[in-house]
Amino acid sequence: MSNLKYSYYPGCSLHASATEYDISTREVCTALGIELQEIPDWICCGATPAHNVDELLSLSLSAKNLELAEQVPGDMAVSCASCFSRLKFTQHILGKSETKLKLVEKAIDGPVHLERRVKHLLEILARDYGLDKLAADVRKPLSDITVACYYGCLLTRPTDVPNLDCTEAPTIMESIVETVGGTTVPWTHRLECCGANFTLSRPPVVQQLSNAVLESAKNAGADCIVVACPLCHGNLDIRQKEIESIYGSSYGLPIFYITQLVGLALGIPPERLGLDSLCVSPQNLLKEKKLIQGA
Amino acid sequence: MSRIGVFICHCGENISRTVDVERVASQASLMAGVAFSTDYKYMCSDPGQTLVKKAIAEHNLTHVVVAACSPRMHERTFRKAAEQAGLNPYLCEMANIREHCSWVHENREEATQKAIEIVGMLIERVKKNRILPTITVPVTKRALVIGGGIAGIQAALDVADCGHQVVLVEREPSIGGHMAQLSETFPTLDCSQCIMTPKMVDLANHPNITLHTYSEIEQVDGYIGNFQVTIRKKARSVDEHKCTGCGICITKCPQKKIPNIFDCNIGMRTAIYVPFPQAVPNVPVIDRENCTMFKSGKCGVCQKVCGPGAIDFTQEDILITEPVGAIIVATGFELYTITEKAKGSPIKGYGEFGHGKIPDVIDGMTFERLASASGPTGGKILRPSDGKEPKQVVFIQCVGSRSREKGISYCSKVCCMYTAKHTMLYHHKVHDGQAYVFFMDARVPGKSYDEFWRRSIEEEEAVYIRGMVSRLYQKGDKIVVMGSDIAVGVQVEIEADLVVLATAVQPQKGADLLAQKLGISYDKYNFYSEAHAKLRPVECATAGIYLAGACQGPKDIPDTVSQASAAAAKVMALFSKDRLEREPIVARVKEATCVGCFACKKVCAYGAVEEKEIRDRQGNLLKVIAYVNPGVCAGCGTCQATCPSKSVELDGYTDEQIVAMIEAL
Numbered sequence: 001m002s003n004l005k006y007s008y009y010p011g012c013s014l015h016a017s018a019t020e021y022d023i024s025t026r027e028v029c030t031a032l033g034i035e036l037q038e039i040p041d042w043i044c045c046g047a048t049p050a051h052n053v054d055e056l057l058s059l060s061l062s063a064k065n066l067e068l069a070e071q072v073p074g075d076m077a078v079s080c081a082s083c084f085s086r087l088k089f090t091q092h093i094l095g096k097s098e099t100k101l102k103l104v105e106k107a108i109d110g111p112v113h114l115e116r117r118v119k120h121l122l123e124i125l126a127r128d129y130g131l132d133k134l135a136a137d138v139r140k141p142l143s144d145i146t147v148a149c150y151y152g153c154l155l156t157r158p159t160d161v162p163n164l165d166c167t168e169a170p171t172i173m174e175s176i177v178e179t180v181g182g183t184t185v186p187w188t189h190r191l192e193c194c195g196a197n198f199t200l201s202r203p204p205v206v207q208q209l210s211n212a213v214l215e216s217a218k219n220a221g222a223d224c225i226v227v228a229c230p231l232c233h234g235n236l237d238i239r240q241k242e243i244e245s246i247y248g249s250s251y252g253l254p255i256f257y258i259t260q261l262v263g264l265a266l267g268i269p270p271e272r273l274g275l276d277s278l279c280v281s282p283q284n285l286l287k288e289k290k291l292i293q294g295a
Numbered sequence: 296m297s298r299i300g301v302f303i304c305h306c307g308e309n310i311s312r313t314v315d316v317e318r319v320a321s322q323a324s325l326m327a328g329v330a331f332s333t334d335y336k337y338m339c340s341d342p343g344q345t346l347v348k349k350a351i352a353e354h355n356l357t358h359v360v361v362a363a364c365s366p367r368m369h370e371r372t373f374r375k376a377a378e379q380a381g382l383n384p385y386l387c388e389m390a391n392i393r394e395h396c397s398w399v400h401e402n403r404e405e406a407t408q409k410a411i412e413i414v415g416m417l418i419e420r421v422k423k424n425r426i427l428p429t430i431t432v433p434v435t436k437r438a439l440v441i442g443g444g445i446a447g448i449q450a451a452l453d454v455a456d457c458g459h460q461v462v463l464v465e466r467e468p469s470i471g472g473h474m475a476q477l478s479e480t481f482p483t484l485d486c487s488q489c490i491m492t493p494k495m496v497d498l499a500n501h502p503n504i505t506l507h508t509y510s511e512i513e514q515v516d517g518y519i520g521n522f523q524v525t526i527r528k529k530a531r532s533v534d535e536h537k538c539t540g541c542g543i544c545i546t547k548c549p550q551k552k553i554p555n556i557f558d559c560n561i562g563m564r565t566a567i568y569v570p571f572p573q574a575v576p577n578v579p580v581i582d583r584e585n586c587t588m589f590k591s592g593k594c595g596v597c598q599k600v601c602g603p604g605a606i607d608f609t610q611e612d613i614l615i616t617e618p619v620g621a622i623i624v625a626t627g628f629e630l631y632t633i634t635e636k637a638k639g640s641p642i643k644g645y646g647e648f649g650h651g652k653i654p655d656v657i658d659g660m661t662f663e664r665l666a667s668a669s670g671p672t673g674g675k676i677l678r679p680s681d682g683k684e685p686k687q688v689v690f691i692q693c694v695g696s697r698s699r700e701k702g703i704s705y706c707s708k709v710c711c712m713y714t715a716k717h718t719m720l721y722h723h724k725v726h727d728g729q730a731y732v733f734f735m736d737a738r739v740p741g742k743s744y745d746e747f748w749r750r751s752i753e754e755e756e757a758v759y760i761r762g763m764v765s766r767l768y769q770k771g772d773k774i775v776v777m778g779s780d781i782a783v784g785v786q787v788e789i790e791a792d793l794v795v796l797a798t799a800v801q802p803q804k805g806a807d808l809l810a811q812k813l814g815i816s817y818d819k820y821n822f823y824s825e826a827h828a829k830l831r832p833v834e835c836a837t838a839g840i841y842l843a844g845a846c847q848g849p850k851d852i853p854d855t856v857s858q859a860s861a862a863a864a865k866v867m868a869l870f871s872k873d874r875l876e877r878e879p880i881v882a883r884v885k886e887a888t889c890v891g892c893f894a895c896k897k898v899c900a901y902g903a904v905e906e907k908e909i910r911d912r913q914g915n916l917l918k919v920i921a922y923v924n925p926g927v928c929a930g931c932g933t934c935q936a937t938c939p940s941k942s943v944e945l946d947g948y949t950d951e952q953i954v955a956m957i958e959a960l
Binding site for chain 1: 700
């Protein structure tokens with residue numbers, strides 16, 4: 001149990017295609033006594049489209065969310081890698097440019113708050129809550145399960161902005177998975193891009209890039225992949241069957257959100273972690289590893 | 296009554312662009328005590344100096360103020376001119392209206408006003424200047440050279456050939472440095488050993504050179520012309536005088552599997568070893584960390600087989616002191632490693648290149664050892680992991696260098712050329728192999744350098760790809776190199792057998808600690824700082840200490856040798872006189888008021904304050920007071936600021952002068 005309190009920013013994906021990430025995030029936090037209070041009236045961060053088209057719009061959307069967060073005490077907790085990146089970028093850019101800061105203040109018709117610490121759920125689990133405490137909370141260690149931790153391109157990059165972990169050789173996700181009893185594998189594509197939002201405009205690009213990620217994880221001997229980004233999840237999970245048919249391969253790799261795996265280890269009932277939303281069913285794997293009951 | 300001459304310099308346009316120099320001159324002429332005032336475009340030039348000298352004679356000037364650049368730049372120039380005109384040089388002062396005024400201001404009116412005030416302050420100060428006699432100190436005509444690489448060897452030979460004694464201190468068991476590790480050298484591809492080893496022999500046989508290998512600098516005391524250097528001779532466990540260099544101890548040593556640092560850990564060596572067969576001196580050393588005798592007390596094979604009985608397990612480090620007059624620092628460089636760096640280090644490793652965990656990703660020096668006839672593979676290019684001959688080799692330039700995000704923004708200067716050389720050596724040895732080079736720019740200025748680089752492409756078939764590499768990973772027995780070709784605008788993937796990284800040139804580990812012992816300055820990367828980037832490139836700001844080679848900045852062999860000879864020439868100039876003239880800007884103690892609290896002694900960074908006994912005529916001790924040794928004093932003024940009874944005054948910067956300057960404001 002802990003006294004940690006955060007202002008929670010779920011972001012659009014977690015209210016739509018990635019509801020299972022939202023559900024499992026809340027479940028894990030409740031189980032650990034981490035209080036998440038959702039920021040009232042939060043808006044979309046603009047994600048990739050906004051900052052590609054209009055920098056002012058992109059900065060203003062995140063600045064507005066930072067302003068809204070002022071209503072709720074505590075550091076800002078973010079689960080989505082993209083929202084996390086946009087919020088951190090906004091703080092970084094506006095902290096360096098007085099000119100842009102003035103423009104954004106005008107756009108959101110209010111003050112810009114840059115002081116609030118924005119934290120990804122991974123840092124909250126590994127650092128704020130702490131790995132030692134987390135280890136003590138484990139009820140069902142993820143023994144025998146071999147996990148490929150996938151960071152994608154956004155979580156740690158670029159060098160100076162998110163400051164989540166070492167840019168090119170991060171270990172934070174592995175440290176969490178190992179703390180809850182899982183085995184992690186070294187693999188080559190854990191920081192490569194999955195194709196991201198080209199999933200709608202240029203699917204072949206995504207198929208090619210995501211295939212390379214799946215292939216690398218499979219070759220490394222992983223049973224599954226764990227992610228902390230809704231878009232990565234979508235590309236690797238939803239498109240996996242299609243990729244298998246295009247490339248004539250057979251991966252069958254369940255793609256978990258980090259909170260789903262941690263939730264299982266904490267003994268949260270599987271049905272409360274949104275496991276049924278996954279396209280590549282984890283049922284067989286979890287049964288085999290005795291993490292869920294089954295016939 | 297003072298008759299002061301004021302000379303305002305335009306410094307081309309450096310000063311006159313922002314400061315109305317004519318107005319400063321005319322305002323100065325109205326100030327009390329000024330007998331003559333004028334301005335000129337380049338006061339430091341011959342006509343400018345002549346102008347100063349003529350004015351001194353014609354107007355019978357008693358003091359001179361030159362308003363120009365920083366005194367660090369030209370104080371000596373104008374004091375010499377004043378002296379030539381018959382004035383005591385210390386009656387000439389400089390008003391800095393360039394660095395302190397024109398360069399840092401934009402508003403002409405305000406800058407002019409400030410320049411007038413600076414000149415006014417100096418006029419008041421110079422009125423209170425005293426005639427100071429020049430101080431002379433004896434010069435010990437022996438030089439210390441720190442570092443036995445090509446820089447140190449060249450400098451030591453030059454000084455020794457001139458007839459002076461030289462003491463050379465080398466940290467490793469042999470001299471030779473990095474150059475001894477190289478295979479062939481650009482731009483002529485002559486073998487490094489063939490041009491290096493004879494120089495090593497010359498040095499060892501030179502009657503004027505004392506060589507201390509496996510030794511380090513422990514402490515440096517004294518000052519220009521009169522240094523006392525304490526050297527730690529590390530325990531070699533082999534008596535240098537008895538050892539004949541037969542090598543039987545090495546042959547018989549049972550510990551044979553110790554990675555050889557000289558071969559970049561590819562080859563193996565024994566616990567008693569010489570770093571390489573051509574080592575100078577050819578006297579082995581026992582690596583006590585890996586020697587069975589030192590670890591368990593059992594073995595001693597080397598001692599049993601040694602005919603002359605040179606093995607001595609009980610040897611201990613000894614400290615020796617050498618008096619020298621000048622020091623040449625030539626400690627060289629080491630290569631950046633891509634492994635994970637310690638916390639707090641501003642330099643980051645390369646996680647995207649595997650943090651040094653992929654065995655066939657090597658650095659340039661390792662490739663040199665692979666290509667060297669005396670290397671662990673006998674000159675065959677074989678990759679470390681499985682000893683196979685690589686058919687596709689990717690060279691990556693600017694690893695660490697020129698990347699601010701990795702902690703180093705400078706260019707390492709030698710990598711473009713040595714990478715071009717590597718592609719040639721590779722092509723000469725593996726005819727069916729293909730070399731690829733990822734590069735940002737080819738920086739190959741130098742005599743015959745561009746031609747050499749072009750040759751690697753046009754005749755030796757190296758494929759140069761302009762772009763950087765984002766990631767390396769192992770795939771089976773290949774290394775996948777993911778990069779970009781920005782000339783074509785495409786992503787490139789090459790499956791390589793061997794990857795060679797041109798990692799950044801950095802100063803040796805501990806360069807900062809040595810600098811602190813020597814009292815010389817260094818930059819944020821720990822490269823040693825020269826006194827002036829253009830005009831005093833081989834001197835340190837600390838008098839009597841000179842720089843040679845890569846310890847001052849990345850340098851290739853031709854530049855290093857030139858700089859080493861230049862440093863040697865500076866030392867010879869110093870040794871050309873029996874006594875050395877020193878600026879008399881030193882602190883003096885007023886004996887009447889000093890109470891002997893020795894607060895000054897505690898703060899003096901140069902150890903210049905001594906204790907002096909004051910006795911009456913009968914020899915009874917009256918008091919013990921401070922005495923500043925003018926030979927040692929550096930004129931920093933810390934003692935003056937510290938003295939509670941105001942009993943120390945720095946000549947040229949007395950309290951009276953400082954107050955006069957403030958009152959002139």
